[in-house]
Amino acid sequence: MxxxxxxxxxxxxxxxxxxxxxxxxxxxxxxxxxxxxxxxxxxxxxxxxxxxxxxxxxxxxxxxxxxxxxxxxxxxxxxxxxxxQGYTFVICVHPRAIIASTATLDEGTQIMAGAVVQPHVQIGENTIINTGAIIEHDCIIGAHVHVAPGTTLSGNIQIGDCTHIGTGAKIIQGITIGSHSLIGAGAVVVNNISSNQKVIGIPAKSHRI
The missing domain is CATH 3.40.50.20 (Rossmann fold)
Incomplete structure (x- = not known):
């Protein structure tokens, strides 16, 4: 109940x-x-x-x-x-989001209107998948991540904990992004990104935070 x-x-x-x-x-x-x-x-x-x-x-x-x-x-x-302290956080999913039956959402996940989460995606606890974001098949997204509106993650991407993917960013298939990194709005990521990096541009280039 x-x-x-x-x-x-x-x-x-x-x-x-x-x-x-x-x-x-x-x-x-x-x-x-x-x-x-x-x-x-x-x-x-x-x-x-x-x-x-x-x-x-x-x-x-x-x-x-x-x-x-x-x-x-x-x-x-x-x-x-x-x-x-023993509290539980609700998984919030907008009724107009599309979530594949094989996707897994951990506690506190928030998925907004128009988002698409494809098969075998794993989303960690307390992560935001914001309006209109597309998460393609087999992506693994860590805890406390924010995938901002209009972002596209192609298949088989791994995102580390506490990383922020900025509005409209695009990440090609198979990329790994470390924890505590910031992918700037509109960036196009075509190479792996290590932890604690700020990434901007087309194609995106990284700078240590």
Missing amino acids: NKPIIILGNGGHASVLTEILLLQNRKILGFTAPEEQTNSYDLKYLGTDVIFENYNPLEVELVLGLGTVGISNVRQSLYKKLKN
């Missing part, structure tokens, strides 16, 4: 997730934020993240509504903190 949901955050990414949850008729208790705020969906402000000390982790589920625009440890740190 579905449990009531608390959304962490109140920005644009949280709004997109709220839409998905409402389409699924999920009960939303409210949201957290660093200070009291209004909400465009009239959701209740519950307080800061301190409130989670007062809830039973077995009675609610969480949705992490903080997006990323580059490499950031905030999502990962908050996710791990609340997991250590």
Whole structure:
């Protein structure tokens, strides 16, 4: 049975997730934020993240509504903190996303409208596959990754943990990208990328972060 949901955050990414949850008729208790705020969906402000000390982790589920625009440890740190407290994060999939039956989605995965996830794809925990992104067959995507809107990953690509793939980037088949790297918006990646790299251009060239 579905449990009531608390959304962490109140920005644009949280709004997109709220839409998905409402389409699924999920009960939303409210949201957290660093200070009291209004909400465009009239959701209740519950307080800061301190409130989670007062809830039973077995009675609610969480949705992490903080997006990323580059490499950031905030999502990962908050996710791990609340997991250590016993909380569970919802897998959010927009009804207009296409997910192959053989794809696997770990806890907290978020897949937005128009995204396509093809057969035998593996997506790690707390990863965002944003609007209109295409993940072709047999890709392996790590944890805490953000694949931004309009991105195309061809087949058999591996993406390391905590990497950000910028809007509209394209990665050819068979490429491996390390962890904690940033692929710039519109980049075309044709060579393997090691960890802790910033990659920009067509064809993309890397620079150590």
